[in-house]
Amino acid sequence: MEIQLHSGQFEGSLDLLLFLVRKHKMNPLDLKISEITDEFIEYVKEIEKIDIEVTSDFILMAATLMEIKSRILLSPSKETIEKQEEIAKQLYEYAIVKESAKKIEALCDWHSKELGVSVFPFETQEKNGMIPESFTKVLRVIRKEMDLRKKIYRISKDVYSFSKKMETIKTFMLKRKRASINEILSMSNDRLELVVSFVTILELLRLKFLLIDSNDEVILSEGGNNC
């Protein structure tokens, strides 16, 4: 038997079963498991070669079919017949699902060709409807979100890098010679920048670019110009 398959051809074990039932011109409700089990297994072997991920469902069904087939061949008990009927019923329902899916697809396809239209009132009169009160709240939320994102954006723009902050403070102090720590810190736009500024001041103190005086003000050290 020559089987040509492509990946994802069958949605699941029921899909394969339905395919074989149709191939054998069988009615899903009159499913004869013994007639298609061997072929089912052949297909599952092929599916296993191309689609490792989805095979567990197929293998489970193959096992069930084999069990029913062997029992029917040996001594068809009422229980076994019922099991076959159950699978037949499931298969039948699945056939309906496939039909319904086709129907839905057809409706979607048709309606995608129908485009909604509307016309304008001739006099573009003032549309004085009231904007709901909750719009104020929405504006507030959006503004907050925007502020938040701006901050994130600035971080990614590297404004908070220590080297840049160091340049800024150096330039500032070369001009001013003396300033309070608070004054430098207050040039920060948010907490993160504040932390960066503080750490930079500490670093400049360590480098002796800045010195601290008795009024807790920082002053440009004498050698600061060469730093």
Added chain:
Amino acid sequence: MKAETIAEIEALLMASHGLSISEIMSISQKKRNEILEILDKIEETYSKEDHGIELKNVAGKYSFFTKASYIEAVSKVKKRSISEMTQSQMEVLAIIAFNQPITLKEMERFRGSSSSNQARELISLGLIRRRRDKEKKGNPYVYVTTENFLKILGVSDLSSLKEEKDFENSKVSQNVRNSVKEES
């Protein structure tokens, strides 16, 4: 049925993006029956072949659409949106549509294979949504279709979909049986 009343309702429908019967009632101050008659009349007028648009009830709202047969020309002036769905997503959608509210387990029984990926995709497409079923034991998650689903199908409600294909309806089942035979 006065000509002016028909004209007024036509103007209302054209100016809006769809109105329900009760919305038309409250704006036009007409009775439901009269409105239904007028909608029938408008539908009939536009169904004629010298009109390129038609009146439809989609998801309970009446509005005008260009007729499908003119899509080629119309798509040159207005963008057509097509929702791309896979075969398995369609199957899951069909199961939910006809059996809602339905749990993931029940869906999987229908298809004989896992359906959670498809359900997730369909949620992000806005075609189904998930909620807790308070009546079932343990309040499991159940899946239902959304209004958006009716909108992409262009049908008025779920019952009109069922008319086309009912799981319990023996006549339809017969059709399915025949179609299964024909295809093979």
Added chain:
Amino acid sequence: MKAETIAEIEALLMASHGLSISEIMSISQKKRNEILEILDKIEETYSKEDHGIELKNVAGKYSFFTKASYIEAVSKVKKRSISEMTQSQMEVLAIIAFNQPITLKEMERFRGSSSSNQARELISLGLIRRRRDKEKKGNPYVYVTTENFLKILGVSDLSSLKEEKDFENSKVSQNVRNSVKEES
């Protein structure tokens, strides 16, 4: 004059919100004379008293408008919609207000969900409009708020939108508050 040609041109005019003769010529592949005849025919059809819309040539573009005599009913449809704006429409409106001119993509990136339906509704409510941004690469469509938006909000310009206090104290907000109370 074939019925299908009339229907096709009607569909085109409805879907486009206005087309010039030469645009209709290039899409429909019909001669100018035939199109003029058809436009006459459509105009005549809709001039009858059982139609609430009419075909007009405004600034060289043919398009449909609701008839002036139904403006009272029609404005109710529009008015209702502004006060019934959905949460997502308000979100999109706020984003446009603060970030205009802004493209649809930028809006969607901000919101994390599709915004085209909301934008379309807001356009039809007269709160925003769309134009080509000639300064950006590829001249994409950008969205801006309208004069009408500021008027309805009762603010003089966009910068005062950012100052929450102004907006909340405005006379219109008070009106809005009252109208909300009445409705509930």
